Amino acid sequence: MRRRPIFLATLTWAYVIWSLVPVLVAIQFSFNDGKSRSAWQGFSTQWYFGGSGSVAEDPSLRLALVNSLILAVLTTLVATPLGVAMALGLARWKGRTSRVANGLMLLPLATPEIVMGSALYLVFTNLYLFVPLGLPAQVLGHVTFSVSYVVVIVRSRLASIGQDYEDAARDLGCSRLQALRLILLPLLAPAVFAGAMIVFASSMDDFVISAFLSPDASSATVPIKLYTAVRNAPTPALNALATLLVAGSALALILAWLVLRRRTGTKALEEMASF
Amino acid sequence: MTRRGRTGLWAALAAPGTLWIVALFAVPFYAVAAVAFGYTDPVFNSPVPEWDPRYWDFTAFNEIVRRSVSGDLRPVFLRTLLYVLLALAVCMLVGYPVAYYLARHAGRRRGLLLALILTPWWVNYITRMLAWLNLLQDDGYVNDLLLLTRLVDEPVRWLSGNPVTVVLALVYGYIPFFIVPLFSSLDRIDERLLEAARDLGCSGRTAFWHVTLPLSRSGLMTAGAVTALPMFGDYYTNTLVSGSPTTTMVANQIEFYLLGGNRKELGASLVLLMSALLMVLMAYYLVASRRAEEVAA
Numbered sequence: 096m097r098r099r100p101i102f103l104a105t106l107t108w109a110y111v112i113w114s115l116v117p118v119l120v121a122i123q124f125s126f127n128d129g130k131s132r133s134a135w136q137g138f139s140t141q142w143y144f145g146g147s148g149s150v151a152e153d154p155s156l157r158l159a160l161v162n163s164l165i166l167a168v169l170t171t172l173v174a175t176p177l178g179v180a181m182a183l184g185l186a187r188w189k190g191r192t193s194r195v196a197n198g199l200m201l202l203p204l205a206t207p208e209i210v211m212g213s214a215l216y217l218v219f220t221n222l223y224l225f226v227p228l229g230l231p232a233q234v235l236g237h238v239t240f241s242v243s244y245v246v247v248i249v250r251s252r253l254a255s256i257g258q259d260y261e262d263a264a265r266d267l268g269c270s271r272l273q274a275l276r277l278i279l280l281p282l283l284a285p286a287v288f289a290g291a292m293i294v295f296a297s298s299m300d301d302f303v304i305s306a307f308l309s310p311d312a313s314s315a316t317v318p319i320k321l322y323t324a325v326r327n328a329p330t331p332a333l334n335a336l337a338t339l340l341v342a343g344s345a346l347a348l349i350l351a352w353l354v355l356r357r358r359t360g361t362k363a364l365e366e367m368a369s370f
Numbered sequence: 371m372t373r374r375g376r377t378g379l380w381a382a383l384a385a386p387g388t389l390w391i392v393a394l395f396a397v398p399f400y401a402v403a404a405v406a407f408g409y410t411d412p413v414f415n416s417p418v419p420e421w422d423p424r425y426w427d428f429t430a431f432n433e434i435v436r437r438s439v440s441g442d443l444r445p446v447f448l449r450t451l452l453y454v455l456l457a458l459a460v461c462m463l464v465g466y467p468v469a470y471y472l473a474r475h476a477g478r479r480r481g482l483l484l485a486l487i488l489t490p491w492w493v494n495y496i497t498r499m500l501a502w503l504n505l506l507q508d509d510g511y512v513n514d515l516l517l518l519t520r521l522v523d524e525p526v527r528w529l530s531g532n533p534v535t536v537v538l539a540l541v542y543g544y545i546p547f548f549i550v551p552l553f554s555s556l557d558r559i560d561e562r563l564l565e566a567a568r569d570l571g572c573s574g575r576t577a578f579w580h581v582t583l584p585l586s587r588s589g590l591m592t593a594g595a596v597t598a599l600p601m602f603g604d605y606y607t608n609t610l611v612s613g614s615p616t617t618t619m620v621a622n623q624i625e626f627y628l629l630g631g632n633r634k635e636l637g638a639s640l641v642l643l644m645s646a647l648l649m650v651l652m653a654y655y656l657v658a659s660r661r662a663e664e665v666a667a
Contacts, residue, residue: 100471100475103470103471103475104471104475106464106467106468106471107471107472107476107483110464110468110487111483111486111487113542114489114490114542114545114546115486115489115490117498117502117504117505118490118493118497118498120504120505120511121497121500121501121504124504132504133504133507133509133510133511177386177387177390178387180383180384180386180387181383181384181386181388183380183383183384184380184381184382184383184384184385184387185380185384187380188377188380188381188383188384189377190377192381193381193384196384196388198656199388199391199392199395199396200387200388200391201659201660202391202395202656203391203395204659205652205655205656205659206395206599206652207599207600207602207603207621207644207648208600208603209603209604209605209621209624209625209641210603210641210644210645211395211398213402213624213628213637213638213641214395214398214399214401214641215394215398216628216629217398217401217402217405217419217628217634217638218394218397218398218401221401221404221405221419222397222419235394236394238390238394239390239391239394239395242387242390242391246387271379272379275379296492299494300494300495302494302495302496302606303603303606307628317494318494318495318496318497321494321496321497322496322606322609322610325500325610326613333500334500337494337496337497337500340494340497341492341494341497344492344493344494345492345493348491348492
């Protein structure tokens with residue numbers, strides 16, 4: 096019989112505590128009834144709304160939140176259809192060009208963000224001068240790193256669906272396009288939704304690409320705002336802003352997980368873990 | 371239907387995404403080269419990109435290479451390498467046991483534990499660093515605890531150029547990316563192989579060294595590549611928890627040259643040099659993730 100691995104269990108739970116407690120403390124201080132971020136003075140929501148300097152009242156904090164949301168929504172709207180089409184195309188289209196496109200699609204996943212951020216910054220300031228830095232450049236940049244996520248998720252679902260349903264539809268007289276619209280897309284819907292949510296969350300969380308493509312404070316997103324504000328007199332409003340960001344991406348990912356789970360059981364978590 | 375007609379639809383579906391990646395990934399990378407190998411405008415004293423490879427000028431790039439091999443950038447490269455290797459070592463010492471426990475022994479708590487281990491992924495990176503900034507203040511909880519337990523006599527100055535803080539912050543930031551791929555490779559190991567090892571007289575420990583560890587090698591390599599790549603490109607962790615020139619990493623220099631001043635050709639050269647050095651890791655990651663996808667399919 097195997098012994099109970101007490102040492103491993105302790106280490107694992109200690110790791111979980113170490114990884115989560117600091118964040119929980121930071122969230123706790125967003126509800127502090129005072130200006131301190133290290134001494135608890137009672138519960139209050141004044142840093143979210145109401146109080147001066149709260150997320151709702153401070154224009155720069157509100158702007159950051161709005162910027163992040165707009166950026167994430169636009170990125171999701173562009174990257175999802177682009178990625179779904181690309182996944183379908185690459186899965187069924189065989190040939191040398193397709194193999195090259197496949198390799199190209201994976202490259203953004205392996206490239207360190209600073210390399211991609213620098214490259215996008217230099218191309219927008221030297222070649223694509225018609226794209227101004229700020230929101231337009233940020234959307235283009237975010238779509239570039241998110242398309243690959245959608246492709247990978249949709250393609251793995253496509254592989255598990257297989258070709259049979261499509262062939263059956265074709266035998267029954269569907270055109271290729273009809274089979275795609277009536278059979279394949281409905282079957283892919285959960286994966287498409289999960290992909291969209293993952294894109295939304297990763298766009299909200301991105302710092303490097305947004306920062307390289309943000310010329311001034313008017314296009315600061317929440318992570319940029321957190322990064323710059325922490326050095327000058329931070330208040331618990333910053334923690335409140337961070338908490339809202341975490342809540343936003345957590346919501347998106349939980350939705351993705353719920354939809355994936357309906358189809359694939361508990362494996363969904365592990366599937367999502369591969370990102 | 372002709373062969374062309376059959377592939378036409380699929381090629382048309384793949385085309386927009388492919389063109390997007392060419393225009394916004396491949397071309398930008400070329401722009402880095404054009405700026406790095408460009409020339410300096412004599413009137414405005416500002417860098418001008420050179421798009422035609424026949425006229426590329428390697429002065430700036432050579433300067434960066436020289437400074438990296440024997441000049442002021444040499445310690446920066448060595449420090450980056452040292453920090454990343456140390457952080458990877460800690461990731462492995464902590465991450466391997468955690469991934470192993472999760473894959474082998476977690477039992478009915480497995481789902482819960484996996485969810486908890488994945489939670490940091492939902493939490494924005496900068497937020498997680500801010501959380502530590504609170505705790506590591508001179509009068510923060512960490513120093514309170516250390517003073518209370520008499521481990522130190524006076525508060526440790528964590529946040530002013532302390533390399534230990536930088537390495538631990540890197541570990542904290544990236545260890546989830548290490549644990550998860552390792553977990554999925556440990557999880558795939560066939561339990562029967564271990565039973566066979568035991569039946570043939572291996573002790574638990576020998577079975578681990580001779581069966582589990584070798585079988586998890588590729589997972590370990592992937593985990594290492596996935597973690598090391600963003601660590602090499604990280605400048606914000608360093609700025610947040612140290613901000614001191616004594617802990618500067620390569621990515622800090624890139625940010626400095628590209629966003630800080632008008633020597634963009636030096637920043638671009640540094641990006642090229644770093645990408646060249648990281649190419650092996652990136653290639654490994656690509657091949658590994660390709661293989662993983664084929665196994666899954």
